[in-house]
Amino acid sequence: MAMRQTPLTCSGHTRPVVDLAFSGITPYGYFLISACKDGKPMLRQGDTGDWIGTFLGHKGAVWGATLNKDATKAATAAADFTAKVWDAVSGDELMTLAHKHIVKTVDFTQDSNSLLTGGQDKLLRIYDLNKPEAEPKEISGHTSGIKKALWCSEDKQILSADDKTVRLWDHATMTEVKSLNFNMSVSSMEYIPEGEILVITYGRSIAFHSAVSLDPIKSFEAPATINSASLHPEKEFLVAGGEDFKLYKYDYNSGEELESYKGHFGPIHCVRFSPDGELYASGSEDGTLRLWQTVVGKTYGLWKCVLPEEDSGELAKPKIGFPETTEEEIEEIASENSDCIYPSAPDVKA
């Protein structure tokens, strides 16, 4: 029996979701942070999408958000000209780092001791989180606002993207090593440490480059302008989303389009695979995050595969099912399940 993807919608934000990031896998599972133009980034349990808390404090749209590897700290970049570091367990604000313009991107080093920031003032800044009052180290060179900045090569190098260039910098010498030029606006960048792969999206292209040399590996064209793409940890698939509100899943090796999903009501701004590759999350202009299964029909998180033998031999009717349709319909079904009697036997443990 063929299964149809059931996306899980995480509501709570009131404005477009512009960035999202997963933590690493921790003893408590993995976590997801979402940046939103409503200024209130949220932390969620990564495998279920359950809301854990909201980081309150920013006075403007939050453009970038990230978690450190063990999800004990969070960092956010906002239009109020600050980047903030938070305790991701208690939700308390730990420090506010003042900038001279809108901050767009933040990234922790592997040991969480340093924070990289970048924004509209065209400067990359490196803060020592053990000495937040100290002046950050600054790297200049970009000629337009920085959209994304990432540590790479075990924090020995920095990758940064502005409107039309992607640059590689050496951390120790704070100098530019190499740069790539594009004739279209770069919409997103993702760094995959295992294999040193850089995923860059611009126009309808999804391009893969070596993060060490910036040499191109391969690229695919999507049917519409892509805003974000993510490569599966095992590098079998990639997912991408953009202006046509749809999510696309491709085979990384062949470039073949495997699946595509409608569901969001606005352009998709960000998409990321979970650290275990079992699901991917998408954030949209419609203010929601959606979680999608990598392997449709697998029992994982809140998705539960129901076998056809249960019931009175009737053709497999999902015990608790949500057709892949509009949000309103899903809400409706969740609240008036009058025909469904819940299963008494199987363990309904998430």
Added chain:
Amino acid sequence: MQTPVTIPVPVLRLPRGPDGFSRGFAPDGRRAPLRPEVPEIQECPIAQESLEFQEQRARAALRERYLRSLLAMVGRQVSFTLHEGVRVAAHFGATDLDVANFYVSQLQTPIGVQAEALLRCSDIISYTFKP
């Protein structure tokens, strides 16, 4: 061209959203062991507390826990054990001030499903739910 018959992947429930009244980060959440140890109550150096005072504090704590458990139940599927071995399930809505009645919806009874109902607490022997 035949479209294959597909069924949507079943889901246990939808992801939980914000509770609407707090910023979250529940102190008793999954990651409570990671929180720094904070002394709960600032104790004045009183040599002995009267038994009555201790009892009152215990009562207040238990009452607060119970009220919080009721809050946690809102919107969830709850199974009630009533008199005469009757068991029913429903979505918990609210309770009244004295916890004398539970307002529930989608009450599944042996004779059908009631969209909205009031369960008299004096009729309930026990109830259980999974948070």
